[in-house]
Amino acid sequence: MKYSPVTTRRLGDGERALKRSFPTTDNKNELIAYRDELHAGIAALQSLDDLGSEQANQAAWDDMLELQKRYDQAVDRIKELKGL
Secondary structure, eight states, X not given: OOOOXXXXXXXXXXXXXXXXXXXXXXXXXXXXXXXXXXXXXXXXXXXXXXXXXXXXXXXXXXHHHHHHHHHHHHHHHHHHHHTO
């Protein structure tokens, strides 16, 4: 299915965030940048309209939930580092 340019961009934002690996460093700035990219991906996927099929909609929803899980992990790690 061909999507609008905005939908394509939003899907791309989500995909880029999903491809990022959790930083293996304790560098707080890298973790913050990672967290921010996850947030952008979450927001993009939340902003999607109907993708034309239940499967596509479910896949986008599942991707958003995965990004939210990673986001929470990043936030927790940042909090840990601030407490050191």
